[in-house]
Amino acid sequence: MVENPAITDFPYDDEYIIVESPELQQNGSIIDLNNLPKVSFCIPTLNNEDTIEKCLSSIANQDYPSVEIIIVDGNSKDKTIEIAKKYTSKIFFDSGLLGSARQTGVEKATGEIVALFDSDIIIPHNNWLRNAVECFNYDDRVRTVWPENIAPPDGGPVVHLYFNHWKLIIEDRIKKRRGLYGGGNSLYLRRAIEDIGGVNRSIHWGEDFDWAQKLKDRKYKVVYIQDPLYHDTMPSLKVFARKQFIGAKTFTKTGFQLMNLSPYEVFYEQIVLGVKGMLHGLIVERDLSWYLYPVYVSIRLLAYGYTYMVGMKER
Known part of the structure; x- marks a missing residue:
C-alpha cells in the first residue's frame, strides 16, 4: 500500500x-469481457432542453453492445421530453425529490450495471463506456467506477473554476484517505445499489453521498478513473449561487454528516486548498478562471452561513 501518493504519478x-x-x-472477475453486461443509464430531468441532447447523443454513440437509456422526468415544461424521445422510449415521470427520481430509474433498469448520470453529462469519446466497464475487474469487491468530471472544452470560466477546485479536493481526499468516494455520475453494479436498499427517496441534494456511505459501510471498493466525463454545469455565477443555496439546505441540516467530513475539513478544502489552487493557477498555469475564486468562495460561504443561521433560528 502506498502512503499519501500523488495519484497522477x-x-x-x-x-x-x-x-x-x-x-x-x-x-477481479466481475465482468465477462467476452459478454459485456447491459448498462442502464438512469437520468433524472427537469427542464433540461439546453443540455439533454448532447448528453443522450454521447450515450447513443458509445461503441458498446447493450445500452438502455431511462429518463425520469419531473414534469418538464420545455422540450426535454421531445428531445429525449429521439433516443429512448423508456420515459417515466416522478415529480418527487431527486433521490426519488434516481430510485425510480434504478427500479426501471434492466441492466446489470446502472449509470446514475445527470442530464448535463457528456461522454467524450465512443470507447469510454467499454473502458470504464472493464475497470470493475480490478477487484472482486469493486462496485463503483467513479470517473473524474471536468468542464467541457467550450465551458465558461465558472465551470472551469468549479472543476479545477473540485479536482484539488478529490485528489487531496484520496491522498489523505478522507471523506467519501464514488458519488454521482458513476457506474454501479445494480445489485450493490439494491443491496443497500436503493437510493434514499427522501433526499433531494446529497443523495449520492448517502449511497456512497452505505456502499463503503459494506466494504465495497471504488475505482477512480481519470478518463473524464464532461460536466456541463454551473454556466454562470447566478446558477452557481442558486445551486449553492439549494445544497446548503441539505448539508446544514445534517451537519455535513452526509459528506463524512468535519467542519474543519470542509474549511480546509474550501479555503486552504482553494487559495493554494488560485495562486498556482494564476502564477504557474496562467488560468484566468481563478480570478473568480474570491467571488466563488464568498458565494459558497454566504449560502452555507446564511442557511445555517436561519436553521438555528428555527430550532
Missing part, C-alpha cells in the same frame, strides 16, 4: 479506493 490501491492505472493488475 503512480498506481494506488487500498481497502477502499483504487486509482486506475495500466500498471495495476486487474485481479
Whole structure:
C-alpha cells in the first residue's frame, strides 16, 4: 500500500479506493469481457432542453453492445421530453425529490450495471463506456467506477473554476484517505445499489453521498478513473449561487454528516486548498478562471452561513 501518493504519478490501491492505472493488475472477475453486461443509464430531468441532447447523443454513440437509456422526468415544461424521445422510449415521470427520481430509474433498469448520470453529462469519446466497464475487474469487491468530471472544452470560466477546485479536493481526499468516494455520475453494479436498499427517496441534494456511505459501510471498493466525463454545469455565477443555496439546505441540516467530513475539513478544502489552487493557477498555469475564486468562495460561504443561521433560528 502506498502512503499519501500523488495519484497522477503512480498506481494506488487500498481497502477502499483504487486509482486506475495500466500498471495495476486487474485481479477481479466481475465482468465477462467476452459478454459485456447491459448498462442502464438512469437520468433524472427537469427542464433540461439546453443540455439533454448532447448528453443522450454521447450515450447513443458509445461503441458498446447493450445500452438502455431511462429518463425520469419531473414534469418538464420545455422540450426535454421531445428531445429525449429521439433516443429512448423508456420515459417515466416522478415529480418527487431527486433521490426519488434516481430510485425510480434504478427500479426501471434492466441492466446489470446502472449509470446514475445527470442530464448535463457528456461522454467524450465512443470507447469510454467499454473502458470504464472493464475497470470493475480490478477487484472482486469493486462496485463503483467513479470517473473524474471536468468542464467541457467550450465551458465558461465558472465551470472551469468549479472543476479545477473540485479536482484539488478529490485528489487531496484520496491522498489523505478522507471523506467519501464514488458519488454521482458513476457506474454501479445494480445489485450493490439494491443491496443497500436503493437510493434514499427522501433526499433531494446529497443523495449520492448517502449511497456512497452505505456502499463503503459494506466494504465495497471504488475505482477512480481519470478518463473524464464532461460536466456541463454551473454556466454562470447566478446558477452557481442558486445551486449553492439549494445544497446548503441539505448539508446544514445534517451537519455535513452526509459528506463524512468535519467542519474543519470542509474549511480546509474550501479555503486552504482553494487559495493554494488560485495562486498556482494564476502564477504557474496562467488560468484566468481563478480570478473568480474570491467571488466563488464568498458565494459558497454566504449560502452555507446564511442557511445555517436561519436553521438555528428555527430550532
